[in-house]
Amino acid sequence: MKRVPAEWEPQRAVWIAWPHNHDTWPGRFETIPDRFRRFVELIAAVVPVHVIGSSSLRPAAKLDGIENALWFDIETNDCWMRDYGPTFVHDDAGQPAAIDWRYNAWGGKYPPWDADNAATAEIIRHSGRQRIASDLCVEGGALEWDGQGRLLTTSNCLVTDTRNPGWSRQQISQTLESLTGTTEIIWVDGGGLAGDDTDGHIDQLARFIDAKTIVVAVCDDPQDPNHAGLEANFQLLSDWAKTTDPKVSIHRLPIPPARFIDGQRVPESYCNFLRLGPDRLLVPTFRNDASDQHAIGLLGQLAQNQSPAIETIGVDCHDLVWGLGALHCASCNEPLVTNRKTS
16 A cells, blocks of 8 residues: 655655746845755755756856755756655555656646646656656645645645646545545645745645644734634644544644735745654744744654654744745655655
């Protein structure tokens, strides 16, 4: 039976797409390459980093001095690797494969996306895995697995005419079950984040820390437009968790206070952390000391319950989030080939 390994399991590599699209950060692109270079350094300290981009970008990226970082000449339109990158799957014998979903830039919002959509097959080829092509339109940020068959997702990112016209919820569920070995889907449909252009990616709303622990983005300010929807997500998952055996614990992870750039709300959420296997946890920070430190402390404590030696590091995403994404959005974990299930 197939399964999608959890992100706390050992990893072969983390894939990154080098940023080059100035329209992603209008008027504020200048700091982004340095932020990505630091991001690569933090990953490469514990997991190999595979960076993709056109050959013309390589000299300016200045990655040659970073041990454990490899460059692959693969064209892209944008840097949000999580969403167009493959979903890596294993069967019980450890046989590796990777799913190449259809991708259309979040329901056709940002053309062109042809290079991003084509990059997935090249990534799979370099990984040496069997490629499984699917007609289902899916972004990786819309899918959150526990490594044992449970999947968190949202209807607005899957059951929509902009992504999968003519597909019913049942057909989408059956496809996910067939290709990934999913045994239970929890639809987290309370609400998304103001300013989020993905229609509600789960990696901004709720994440597994381990198979028995979930953190949920919440907003403690009743006057904030995010409050009601995020609270509904928390209640939905809390009610679902009461039915689980063994019990899954649900933890509140408050978002920072509202911040606007050029009049637009930016979707800041600590759920957009990047787990580097059992060794390191990178937490996005947004230069709000109180909420940043609370998030780092809570996530670090919960992760240490499973991996006592894990290192938790805050990563400044104050500028990066103007592109409407953060650490998890900008990366794609490739697991080691193993049949080991961990909780």
